[in-house]
Amino acid sequence: MELKKKVQDLRVIETSRLNKRHFILELEAPEKLPLILPGQFVQALIKDSPSTFLRRPFSVHAVDYRKNSLRLLIQIKGPGTQHLSELKEGDPLNLIYPLGNSFSLPFTKDVLLVGGGCGVAPLLFLAQFLNHNNIYPTILLGFRTREEVSEIDAYAASGKVHVITDDGTEGEKGLVVDHSIFQLERLPFKKIFCCGPDAMMKAVAKIARMHKTDCEVSLENTMACGFGVCLCCITPTDKGNERVCVEGPVFNINRLKWQ
Amino acid sequence: MELKKKVQDLRVIETSRLNKRHFILELEAPEKLPLILPGQFVQALIKDSPSTFLRRPFSVHAVDYRKNSLRLLIQIKGPGTQHLSELKEGDPLNLIYPLGNSFSLPFTKDVLLVGGGCGVAPLLFLAQFLNHNNIYPTILLGFRTREEVSEIDAYAASGKVHVITDDGTEGEKGLVVDHSIFQLERLPFKKIFCCGPDAMMKAVAKIARMHKTDCEVSLENTMACGFGVCLCCITPTDKGNERVCVEGPVFNINRLKWQ
Amino acid sequence: MMKDLSINIAGLHFKNPVTTASGTFGYGDEFLDFIDPGKLGGIFVKAVTGKNREGNAYPRMAETASGMLNSVGLQNKGIDHFCREIYPKIRNFNTNVIVNVSGSTIEEYIEVAEKINDLDDIPAIELNISCPNVKLGGMAFGTVPDMATEVTAEVRKVYKKVLMVKLSPNVTSITDLAKAVVDGGADAITLINTLLGMAIDAEKRRPVLSTITGGLSGPAIKPIALRMVWQVHKAVHIPVIGLGGIMNATDAIEFILAGASAIQVGTANFIDPTVSLKIVDGIDSYMERHKIKLVSDLVGALRTE
Amino acid sequence: MMKDLSINIAGLHFKNPVTTASGTFGYGDEFLDFIDPGKLGGIFVKAVTGKNREGNAYPRMAETASGMLNSVGLQNKGIDHFCREIYPKIRNFNTNVIVNVSGSTIEEYIEVAEKINDLDDIPAIELNISCPNVKLGGMAFGTVPDMATEVTAEVRKVYKKVLMVKLSPNVTSITDLAKAVVDGGADAITLINTLLGMAIDAEKRRPVLSTITGGLSGPAIKPIALRMVWQVHKAVHIPVIGLGGIMNATDAIEFILAGASAIQVGTANFIDPTVSLKIVDGIDSYMERHKIKLVSDLVGALRTE
Ligand SMILES: Cc1cc2nc3c(=O)[nH]c(=O)nc-3n(C[C@H](O)[C@H](O)[C@H](O)COP(=O)(O)OP(=O)(O)OC[C@H]3O[C@@H](n4cnc5c(N)ncnc54)[C@H](O)[C@@H]3O)c2cc1C
Ligand SMILES: Cc1cc2nc3c(=O)[nH]c(=O)nc-3n(C[C@H](O)[C@H](O)[C@H](O)COP(=O)(O)OP(=O)(O)OC[C@H]3O[C@@H](n4cnc5c(N)ncnc54)[C@H](O)[C@@H]3O)c2cc1C
Ligand SMILES: Cc1cc2nc3c(=O)[nH]c(=O)nc-3n(C[C@H](O)[C@H](O)[C@H](O)COP(=O)(O)O)c2cc1C
Ligand SMILES: Cc1cc2nc3c(=O)[nH]c(=O)nc-3n(C[C@H](O)[C@H](O)[C@H](O)COP(=O)(O)O)c2cc1C
Ligand code: FES
Ligand code: FES
Secondary structure (H helix, E strand, O other): OOOOOEEEEEEEEEEEEOOOOEEEEEEEOOOOOOOOOOOOEEEEOOOOOOOOOOOEEEEOOEEEOOOOEEEEEEEOOOHHHHHHHOOOOOOEEEEEEEEOOOOOOOOOOOEEEEEEHHHHHHHHHHHHHHHHOOOOOEEEEEEOOHHHOOOHHHHHOOOEEEEEEOOOOOOEEOOHHHOHHHHOOOOOOOEEEEEOOHHHHHHHHHHHHHOOOEEEEEOOOOOOOOOOOOOOOEEEEOOEEEEOOOOOOEEEHHHEOOO | OOOOOEEEEEEEEEEEEOOOOEEEEEEEOOOOOOOOOOOOEEEEOOOOOOOOOOOEEEEOOEEEOOOOEEEEEEEOOOHHHHHHHOOOOOOEEEEEEEEOOOOOOOOOOOEEEEEEHHHHHHHHHHHHHHHHOOOOOEEEEEEOOHHHOOOHHHHHOOOEEEEEEOOOOOEEEOOHHHOHHHHOOOOOOOEEEEEOOHHHHHHHHHHHHHOOOEEEEEOOOOOOOOOOOOOOOEEEEOOEEEEOOOOOOEEEHHHEOOO | OOOEOOEEEOOEEEOOOEEEOOOOOOOOHHHOOOOOHHHOOEEEEEEEOOOOEOOOOOOOEEEEOOEEEEOOOOOEOOHHHHHHHHHHHHOOOOOEEEEEEOOOOHHHHHHHHHHHHOOOOOOEEEEEOOOOOOOOOOHHHHHOHHHHHHHHHHHHHHOOOEEEEEOOOOOOOHHHHHHHHHHHOOOEEEEOOOEEEEOEEOOOOEEOOOOOEEEEEOHHHHHHHHHHHHHHHHHOOOOEEEOOOOOOHHHHHHHHHHOEEEEEEOOHHHHOOOHHHHHHHHHHHHHHHOOOOEHHHHOOOOOOO | OOOEOOEEEOOEEEOOOEEEOOOOOOOOHHHOOOOOHHHOOEEEEEEEOOOOEOOOOOOOEEEEOOEEEEOOOOOEOOHHHHHHHHHHHHOOOOOEEEEEEOOOOHHHHHHHHHHHHOOOOOOEEEEEOOOOOOOOOOHHHHHOHHHHHHHHHHHHHHOOOEEEEEOOOOOOOHHHHHHHHHHHOOOEEEEOOOEEEEOEEOOOOEEOOOOOEEEEEOHHHHHHHHHHHHHHHHHOOOOEEEOOOOOOHHHHHHHHHHOEEEEEEOOHHHHOOOHHHHHHHHHHHHHHHOOOOEHHHHOOOOOOO
16 A cells, blocks of 8 residues: 555545534545545645635544545534535545654553543544454543534444543533543553644653553644644654644653643 | 725625626625715726735726725726635625726716727716716627627616627627717717727727717726825826826816827 | 723823724714714814815725725814814713814914814823824824924924824834923823825826825734834833824723823724724723723733743 | 746846745745645745744744744754755755855854855855844844944955845835945845734733844834835845735735835745745736736836825
8 A cells, every 4th residue: 555645635525523623524535535544634724715825634533435535523613624524425525644653553452542622533543453353442421411422332442442521411410630540559551542622641651651651642732734844843852843634643641741 | 984995804795797707796884885986997906816915996886875895896807806706795895995086977968988899987977967967878888799798778777879899790780989970070069988999099089070079088007096195096187197087087188299 | 890981191190091093084083874983981082283185186085905905185264263163062971182283384383282282171182293194294294203393392382282193104113203202391292193005096097196105004003003003102201192003901901001091093983883883892891801990900911020 | 927036136036036934934934734845935934043943932933913023043054054954955956955044243144144155056145134032042143333344344354245134124224234245246135024922911910032132024014114115116226025025916916016126925934935936926816917028127117206
């Protein structure tokens, strides 16, 4: 399979609203998809929007090589995501993809995936990828409220799912780090993959360190290019300032110098 | 009827393509239309287009006070008009209107209307207005080619229509000033109203002067505001630099200092 | 929540920090169909010069990415016409009506300022030493600190009310210019005027503007304007009036946070003639949301620690 | 029609006038998936300084209307790393590979220039005396004519190949700076670098950038860039390389008509990494359409009479 990055017009083949703030875009490539790894992302061009000059990054939520399609899970935040939410079947969407590194294949079967908000996006793809490698992870998903809990069936097909909501309207109540999984004296996981808001990832990283559990996080960042040339998206690591869009977005927490 | 200018969202109730480059937008006001005179124009806000920052001016092509609707006849030129051509029934369009002065009611029945290209837009409205005042003008319309000849029936209901095309595929062949109407030794008109490209208006004005026939033209101009405050749209007149969007767009050729 | 949107600039009371920029609001009368100027903090009317000026030839405008160029060139009928014909019509707008004073020579600035000093209902002038669109037209005064001090000081001698000076952004150091007009006796500083730019029609191989270059305004220049307001606010102790690309209340608040005591709405008036009132409302709801009682508490309240 | 898109700048041959701007093209290697750099007139690689620099803290980027602010701050691994690790990888791109040389002191500029002088396959350097994003980081050299002359002259002594100097637009008179670097011995002038700007997050009441201010690029600045290219082209007799907001071939042609012998594509690379080749094609079709055989006939061919 090709490993080159592409700039390509894909076509919207399905859009579906998960809830008020989240939706799925399924996009079909005009030719064979390149190899895409879990954790990688795309840079989407928002055409015809006066308030979005730069592309917008989104993690790949799922890939279907037979259909040559990929899915994005998007949370509406500002003008760019609003505009994407209004795309219709058949509309073109120009992507640069696939970008960034990926989650690593763990040397253990005791794997926990933790996601919150739109940070759940890459985890479905990751879970399916782990399944292909005979790993069936535990998956902890945090949502604001019951209304936003979605795609649980899809996750359940790939591992054991736990849900926690801020307001307790579904699953346990609290932030992901409040979940009973983390209250055990010894964490039954040898590897954690985590994706979500900064504060959440930092909190999970703290727990992982405490338990000396290996942990990878997928960082958010403001990006101008997404493919390594502008140096706008750096994060301090043990090797100095590294680019989140090339050396990341996935980093082992041991390498990060989070404040 | 109200005489105030408004900033208002109107709703597209009909769009129709006349040919490849021209289309009609019919817009319905949310409340009673203000009084609009022939020759007046609107300033349309092109939302969601990154390449159009300022509004775009269009003459009123027709008014229906019972339906509270007005029509625009638009030629696709650049990004703004392209965007308008893609509007669908039900879409909102924000207008500032009505703007500018108007053609004057003539003191004669021997009236000639001359229009070329999208300059025909205000003439249908003017012809109907003249009809209300018992004047049935002669109407000379210039088009590039047969394919672009349109709405002849509507004009024919208001006066005697002559057509000329650049390539002779319909009516006479040539520019409007080449039409046989203008070849007569004495022009059978006491008043000419003219609207179209600059070069055409200058050529018609020259003939009018030669025959000492009274003539009003509707000037095009690049406008920033459209309601008289930016002073970007001036034209030199006998009173100094005047604003095309307030003192115009209609000027008697006697007042203009065309180069 | 009780909120106070009023602002005091050099002793002059503004009912709110939203005003309109000179050259984009005419003399206010063209806006009467759209808004009541009495609801604004103030209006800055079109530049007035000593004598009648016809301004530059057509074309005077070019659209650019998120902005526009203009080369109007101070077209106006002169100070005497203003006093006789315009002033009576606008003196009773229930707001601060401030006149933008322009000229080519110090004598011209003095002449205009002196005559406006006699108009009871004009509480302030804005000295425009920054118009890029006229030869000998102010910009020289606005780019050389010594000249800026001199023209300000000379006008200060004859003008007894609130003296604002509007600076040009086309300089290496905006703070040098700001300090220069403070030295000349300015009561407040307005910034920014337009940036000198140019547009070309590639197909015709000609400049779009009759004057080749013109003044750039609109959202494109907002980052530059914000930076200058911030720099000047930190450098001088007189109030700053900020503008440049303000399109909505969020933009206005950014300028206030950067240090503007009041803001002006310019090019945005062309796109929505009611926008200035929407900005007043938007500031009100921002204060509500952030529980801020006095708009003056927001001035320069940017957290940079 | 036979067309010749090639351009000669101070004896250096460019196969076409399209190049890429420093800091927006990395070292070219990141673009190999998208385009063949060998089809471009040249590439200007990321700034190189004397020692390793980590650059500024995050956040380094803010989106603005039709543009963006950056405050990268010359992050790079220093000249020795460049010579050892980067140069071998890029020396054989089939195009002019030009290095952007930056520094905080004259000594640093000299050190870097001297070492690059020894690299056979680097035919030219671009002296960056205009970076707004580092304290002591060049911009001082780019805003004071005497300092601009001095740094250019000192580098001229040690650098024997084509010496280009990149100017800052944050000045009162761009022509004074251009003349100053001509006096210092520059072979060509690049303009413009970014304009100093600022972005504020009104909700958080904080600057968006860690450095508070940053450099503005993108279509927003095109009118200013075009104006400066036009002014400098008329004021000096050495070639000008123009950039600032070029997004497509029409923009590129506007710069060439204003007087640019070559153009650089900057921020546009982020939005479409293939855009530089599209611009080459677009210039080709423009020449076809306008029956122009030599692209050099378009340089400064603006009709202003
Ligand atoms: C590698 C990567 C992967 C991502 N994957 C997804 C995904 O799968 N699904 C999804 O919904 N979102 C994802 N995001 C975030 C997404 O890119 C932003 O939400 C989007 O760009 C917002 O664009 P907008 O125009 O709608 O809002 P804007 O107006 O641009 O932003 C709205 C608000 O969000 C903040 N914001 C914008 N971009 C970012 C960012 N990159 N990081 C942190 N805060 C930001 C802004 O500061 C602002 O407050 C990802 C970001 C990165 C860097
Ligand atoms: C008072 C008035 C009434 C008008 N009435 C109509 C009408 O009824 N129907 C209609 O189709 N058009 C009319 N126009 C012209 C119309 O406003 C422009 O065609 C439109 O603004 C082009 O916008 P755009 O974004 O599509 O193209 P742009 O990219 O803005 O322009 C495309 C080309 O057209 C030229 N152009 C743009 N605006 C003008 C202008 N105002 N005058 C001269 N040349 C211009 C540009 O220089 C450019 O070469 C009128 C103009 C004025 C001033
Ligand atoms: C068409 C036009 C005319 C202007 N005329 C004047 C003027 O007469 N005096 C003045 O000081 N500024 C004038 N300006 C500058 C504006 O007052 C303002 O400083 C500038 O446009 C930046 O603000 P904005 O981006 O909000 O428009 C004019 C601007 C425009 C667009
Ligand atoms: C992220 C970024 C980094 C930059 N780094 C450099 C640099 O290292 N050296 C330099 O001379 N210019 C640098 N620039 C400036 C560009 O080369 C260019 O002068 C400027 O962006 C204007 O052109 P544009 O509008 O086409 O981007 C940088 C610009 C950006 C956006
Ligand atoms: S976003 Fe440009 S280097 Fe990462
Ligand atoms: S367009 Fe502004 S005055 Fe006419």
